[in-house]
Amino acid sequence: MSDYDDQDPFEGALSLSQRAMQAARPRPAPYLDGLNPEQRAAVETMDGPVLMLAGAGTGKTRALTARIAHLIDTGRARPNEILAVTFTNKAAREMKDRVGALLGGAIEGVPWLGTFHSVCVKLLRRHAELISRDLHGRPGDLIEAQHSQTLRPNFTILDTDDQIRLMKQLIIAANMDEKRWPARSLAGIIDGWKNRALTPERVPSSEASAFNNRGTELYAQYQDRLITLNAVDFGDLLLHMVTIFQTHPDVLEKYQRWFRYILVDEYQDTNIAQYLWLRLLAQGHRNICCVGDDDQSIYGWRGAEVGNILRFEKDFPGAKVIRLEQNYRSTEHILAAASRLISANEGRLGKTLWTEAKGGQKVRLIGHWDGEDEARWIGEEIEALRRGAHDIGPLRLDDQAILVRASHQMRAFEDRFLSIGLPYRVIGGPRFYERLEIRDAMAYFRLAVSPEDDLAFERVVNTPKRGLGEKAQQTIQRVAREAGVSLLLGARGAIQQGAIGGKGAARLREFVEGVARWHAAVLEGQDHVRLAETILEESGYTEMWLADKTPEAPGRLENLKELVKALEQFENLQGFLEHVALIMDNDSEEGEDKVSIMTLHAAKGLEFPAVFLPGWEDGLFPSQRAMDEGGKKSLEEERRLAYVGITRAEKLCTISFAGNRRVYGQWQSQMPSRFIDELPAADVEVLTAPGLYGGGQSAAAASFAAYTGGGVEERATHADVYNSPGWKRMQAHSTGTAPAAHRKVITLDPDEMPFGIGDRVFNQKFGYGEVIEIEADTVTVEFDKSGSKRVKAGFLSVAPSPTDDVPF
DNA sequence: TTCACCCAAGTTTTT
DNA sequence: CTTGGGTGAA
Numbered sequence: 045m046s047d048y049d050d051q052d053p054f055e056g057a058l059s060l061s062q063r064a065m066q067a068a069r070p071r072p073a074p075y076l077d078g079l080n081p082e083q084r085a086a087v088e089t090m091d092g093p094v095l096m097l098a099g100a101g102t103g104k105t106r107a108l109t110a111r112i113a114h115l116i117d118t119g120r121a122r123p124n125e126i127l128a129v130t131f132t133n134k135a136a137r138e139m140k141d142r143v144g145a146l147l148g149g150a151i152e153g154v155p156w157l158g159t160f161h162s163v164c165v166k167l168l169r170r171h172a173e174l175i176s177r178d179l180h181g182r183p184g185d186l187i188e189a190q191h192s193q194t195l196r197p198n199f200t201i202l203d204t205d206d207q208i209r210l211m212k213q214l215i216i217a218a219n220m221d222e223k224r225w226p227a228r229s230l231a232g233i234i235d236g237w238k239n240r241a242l243t244p245e246r247v248p249s250s251e252a253s254a255f256n257n258r259g260t261e262l263y264a265q266y267q268d269r270l271i272t273l274n275a276v277d278f279g280d281l282l283l284h285m286v287t288i289f290q291t292h293p294d295v296l297e298k299y300q301r302w303f304r305y306i307l308v309d310e311y312q313d314t315n316i317a318q319y320l321w322l323r324l325l326a327q328g329h330r331n332i333c334c335v336g337d338d339d340q341s342i343y344g345w346r347g348a349e350v351g352n353i354l355r356f357e358k359d360f361p362g363a364k365v366i367r368l369e370q371n372y373r374s375t376e377h378i379l380a381a382a383s384r385l386i387s388a389n390e391g392r393l394g395k396t397l398w399t400e401a402k403g404g405q406k407v408r409l410i411g412h413w414d415g416e417d418e419a420r421w422i423g424e425e426i427e428a429l430r431r432g433a434h435d436i437g438p439l440r441l442d443d444q445a446i447l448v449r450a451s452h453q454m455r456a457f458e459d460r461f462l463s464i465g466l467p468y469r470v471i472g473g474p475r476f477y478e479r480l481e482i483r484d485a486m487a488y489f490r491l492a493v494s495p496e497d498d499l500a501f502e503r504v505v506n507t508p509k510r511g512l513g514e515k516a517q518q519t520i521q522r523v524a525r526e527a528g529v530s531l532l533l534g535a536r537g538a539i540q541q542g543a544i545g546g547k548g549a550a551r552l553r554e555f556v557e558g559v560a561r562w563h564a565a566v567l568e569g570q571d572h573v574r575l576a577e578t579i580l581e582e583s584g585y586t587e588m589w590l591a592d593k594t595p596e597a598p599g600r601l602e603n604l605k606e607l608v609k610a611l612e613q614f615e616n617l618q619g620f621l622e623h624v625a626l627i628m629d630n631d632s633e634e635g636e637d638k639v640s641i642m643t644l645h646a647a648k649g650l651e652f653p654a655v656f657l658p659g660w661e662d663g664l665f666p667s668q669r670a671m672d673e674g675g676k677k678s679l680e681e682e683r684r685l686a687y688v689g690i691t692r693a694e695k696l697c698t699i700s701f702a703g704n705r706r707v708y709g710q711w712q713s714q715m716p717s718r719f720i721d722e723l724p725a726a727d728v729e730v731l732t733a734p735g736l737y738g739g740g741q742s743a744a745a746a747s748f749a750a751y752t753g754g755g756v757e758e759r760a761t762h763a764d765v766y767n768s769p770g771w772k773r774m775q776a777h778s779t780g781t782a783p784a785a786h787r788k789v790i791t792l793d794p795d796e797m798p799f800g801i802g803d804r805v806f807n808q809k810f811g812y813g814e815v816i817e818i819e820a821d822t823v824t825v826e827f828d829k830s831g832s833k834r835v836k837a838g839f840l841s842v843a844p845s846p847t848d849d850v851p852f
Numbered sequence: 853t854t855c856a857c858c859c860a861a862g863t864t865t866t867t
Numbered sequence: 868c869t870t871g872g873g874t875g876a877a
Contacts, residue, residue, distance in 0.1 A: 132866065161867045278867045346865065450863050472865080513853045626867065645864050667863055708862070709868035
């Protein structure tokens with residue numbers, strides 16, 4: 045963030061003669077070494093519009109970073125005249141590192157290299173005052189005269205949580221039933237408008253019926269309210285900048301002149317607002333280089349427009365289109381399978397990926413009885429790969445990943461891996477800064493920095509519980525509104541007026557005084573790490589979690605400690621809050637060798653020697669929704685997701701599906717994914733888990749056989765799997781109940797139970813544990829390795845003795 | 853005001 | 868089967 049601070053675009057542009065001198069200086073260009081001809085063209089075609097169509101694994105980041113280095117090295121632009129935008133902080137960081145490595149430390153300044161949002165924050169802070177509230181009288185709205193009518197440079201960036209709460213207030217104020225018209229869905233609608241760069245007055249009349257005919261009205265109120273609070277949401281960062289560029293040609297021109305070269309990563313993921321922003325900036329010189337892959341566009345559901353990339357040549361006539369088609373990642377069969385699959389999509393720009401890595405393993409396809417068998421088999425397969433049981437040689441766990449369509453699929457794997465003690469890491473779960481306790485703590489910090497932050501006030505005024513319920517909070521709101529002051533001052537006023545009764549008043553006074561004290565400490569410049577600790581102590585927040593008996597409480601305290609530790613890297617609380625608003629990364633603990641589990645979306649841009657793609661069943665992948673709604677378009681997006689999944693694999697890609705799956709607690713029989721039919725038989729090897737057709741064998745025995753390598757038979761095509769009698773038999777177990785022949789659930793009478801409370805028991809899945817409670821045939825067991833679970837008695841056996849070793 | 857219970861609903865996610 | 872939110876009683 046601080047990277048740009050010393051780079052005012054309005055200062056010190058190089059004169060032309062200076063540029064010429066720089067250009068004349070010959071230098072070796074090591075960054076060009078080893079580039080293939082297409083990559084080289086992408087680097088050396090510096091002027092005019094360039095569209096780099098870079099297929100999966102074709103070295104686009106390499107080309108992109110070399111291009112930046114080349115622009116600087118040839119003197120075309122000073123580093124900070126280059127604008128390079130990415131979607132994620134991770135991509136930005138990687139590019140920064142690589143450009144830095146290419147150029148060495150010897151250059152002045154750095155490129156404007158960041159996410160769309162971080163660049164926009166920088167720009168918007170300079171021009172915040174140009175965003176003003178629309179005053180064309182809306183009776184009854186929430187305008188308060190004493191508040192400023194424009195955004196100010198020190199605006200705060202709201203997170204999703206704040207947005208929702210704000211919208212909820214507006215919905216209630218509009219006398220709408222917040223149950224029928226949930227704030228979440230309004231947030232979705234408004235977000236969609238912002239993604240399309242639509243301000244409230246520009247929302248087309250055809251959409252006037254949105255949100256019970258009041259969508260646009262609430263949108264306008266929401267935007268007003270944000271300016272009152274001197275706040276913006278994520279969508280505003282782009283929307284406001286587009287608005288400024290459109291309404292203030294002078295401002296736009298300055299930046300058009302300043303950013304001489306523009307580079308865009310993942311262009312297929314841009315939404316309309318981002319597209320307009322780019323087009324406005326590039327309009328003058330047209331030195332824009334967009335890199336993308338239409339086949340990897342998987343964010344349509346959140347506003348990304350594949351159309352942006354498809355019509356690049358129309359937007360920028362004479363654009364040079366460069367295709368990167370040599371794939372350096374995957375072996376032949378993997379690439380062939382992915383290419384064939386994606387060829388079912390229409391309206392592609394079209395690429396033909398090829399590789400020099402001939403041969404290698406075919407894509408493997410395997411059907412399982414149910415989701416648990418699938419998890420079990422994959423766990424064993426991962427351990428087999430680790431031992432080097434396959435041709436590709438031993439793999440570390442870090443080299444293997446499981447990519448799922450929906451996050452709820454992760455659970456089966458976590459459960460299984462926990463019980464067999466296989467280390468794993470979940471990527472992209474709830475992020476650190478989105479956790480409840482972290483947001484609460486941050487709200488306290490926000491109040492300390494700016495006591496007028498009403499949203500922060502609302503969040504923590506009664507956390508921990510201070511006996512301030514809805515009524516008390518309404519009183520505070522009323523007093524504050526009448527006096528036209530912040531909620532904190534309103535609270536103070538309410539206490540003085542005696543409007544808050546009982547013991548709540550004393551606790552509230554304590555809270556208000558606390559905030560005043562902490563704010564004073566911030567102003568004094570007191571050490572912010574110590575102050576943060578003090579705040580959490582004095583507010584009773586730490587104590588609240590210490591007193592909490594739920595199993596999560598220790599973890600939350602641990603997170604709070606981590607938060608305080610993270611503060612050390614910053615100069616003060618303000619700096620920290622600014623950073624966190626945009627960078628919601630969770631630094632995944634590196635180091636230990638672990639299998640990765642993540643969604644397909646989270647896997648974009650990553651690669652692994654071995655990849656497992658479970659759950660390829662109609663209704664799961666493609667998802668039910670994609671099949672029901674959205675028609676061909678959303679089905680094509682699912683197919684691209686499948687393409688992304690397969691192309692993550694370097695050496696081994698294993699696709700699997702299950703015949704039965706528990707969906708919301710109900711057993712359902714599943715059909716294999718339609719995408720499986722689209723894989724080329726010649727590049728696929730069908731594995732058949734023994735026992736799948738046997739009927740009588742238990743799953744454990746079956747997967748044991750698979751695990752030892754025995755009995756894996758090869759089939760001609762995957763269609764054989766689900767046209768076979770065995771598969772049909774699995775389908776015969778219809779929905780509702782557990783597939784009985786397989787599951788062997790034994791219902792036991794409570795008095796026939798072979799064990800009682802306190803006994804040691806064993807379960808195939810969770811290992812050893814102690815019986816806590818028995819309820820009919822459901823037993824609650826505290827397992828040694830995997831915590832407390834409720835298990836049907838039929839799945840348990842009496843454990844020989846508590847001292848026996850756990851066999852994993 | 854708060855805690856305990858009942859009920860409805862349930863992709864993908866970055867900033 | 869979970870989870871979150873809303874309702875009712877202490």
